[in-house]
Amino acid sequence: MHLLPNGFFCLCFLVKSEALDINYTEDFVDAMTAGCRIEFKVKHFGFTDCSGSCFYESQWGKNRIGYLIYRIIIFGYALAWIIADVVTIPQPYYAIFLTNWSEVAGCLYLFLALCIAIYGVATEGKDLRWFHKVVWLVFEAVISGALITDILFWGLLSSRLSSQALAHQFNIHEHVVAYLLLLIDLFINKIPLRFLHFPYTAGYGLTYAIFTLILHGAGVRSAVYPPLDWANSPGIAVLYSLVASLIAMPVAHILHWGFYHLRAFIARSCDVEDSPLEDRSVENIEMGGETNNAFE
Numbered sequence: 001m002h003l004l005p006n007g008f009f010c011l012c013f014l015v016k017s018e019a020l021d022i023n024y025t026e027d028f029v030d031a032m033t034a035g036c037r038i039e040f041k042v043k044h045f046g047f048t049d050c051s052g053s054c055f056y057e058s059q060w061g062k063n064r065i066g067y068l069i070y071r072i073i074i075f076g077y078a079l080a081w082i083i084a085d086v087v088t089i090p091q092p093y094y095a096i097f098l099t100n101w102s103e104v105a106g107c108l109y110l111f112l113a114l115c116i117a118i119y120g121v122a123t124e125g126k127d128l129r130w131f132h133k134v135v136w137l138v139f140e141a142v143i144s145g146a147l148i149t150d151i152l153f154w155g156l157l158s159s160r161l162s163s164q165a166l167a168h169q170f171n172i173h174e175h176v177v178a179y180l181l182l183l184i185d186l187f188i189n190k191i192p193l194r195f196l197h198f199p200y201t202a203g204y205g206l207t208y209a210i211f212t213l214i215l216h217g218a219g220v221r222s223a224v225y226p227p228l229d230w231a232n233s234p235g236i237a238v239l240y241s242l243v244a245s246l247i248a249m250p251v252a253h254i255l256h257w258g259f260y261h262l263r264a265f266i267a268r269s270c271d272v273e274d275s276p277l278e279d280r281s282v283e284n285i286e287m288g289g290e291t292n293n294a295f296e
Helices: 003-020 024-039 064-088 098-123 130-160 169-188 195-217 234-269 282-287
Strands: none
Touching: 064 098, 064 169, 098 130, 098 169, 130 169, 130 195, 130 234, 169 234, 195 234
């Protein structure tokens, strides 16, 4: 699963570059520049300029049944790991750790995306409704949250664990594979990411920080992690919370926003159906609802 999308993208680039002599670096920069001009509109703090079909179909085709099968497989895989983790390793405080938050939140997104894919097969609707917006918001928050969780773990906590613990299959899944599943999904689905949605990803980080503070106040645990020791080092805890939430999370979101534009650019370069460039205004190309699904 991990190699197929990358191999497909590379094959497309090789074929197109040989046949058409396209400067992909220049074209991609032009596309991103055009996208930036459109992204900074007040309405894009909200969830607009998107068709409901973006949640039922892949960026690479309109086959909703095939997309539904993909959704079933990836959700089943993620859920199986969570069940195995909980059953195999008793964890009385499972719900207080950020790693588990990220893994469960990612699985929740995959479940919601599966439900909407089922809805899309049953109704064939294209209107954007409230539940599409919920999945949109959850996806943007959890993929950035998963990346920052992994960075914090490998950067701050991994040195405290033995090499055996680091190589354990559950640790590798939680701190590597779980994020890769979401990243692969970003390159397969057709859900857009908006630059101005970064406050929502910051909110995810602040929610966890406040949660750890509540645990401290309730006498459950004052230091879920050493950097978040509200009893002995509240100033350090506040600093880590603010940096992770207000800086790291938005940066991760912007990174994934760039991946989203890369996905759409590759789709156009590979002549994927419903991603033509001809006779489109800049706004239609970047944001155009049903006029250009590659940028919906």
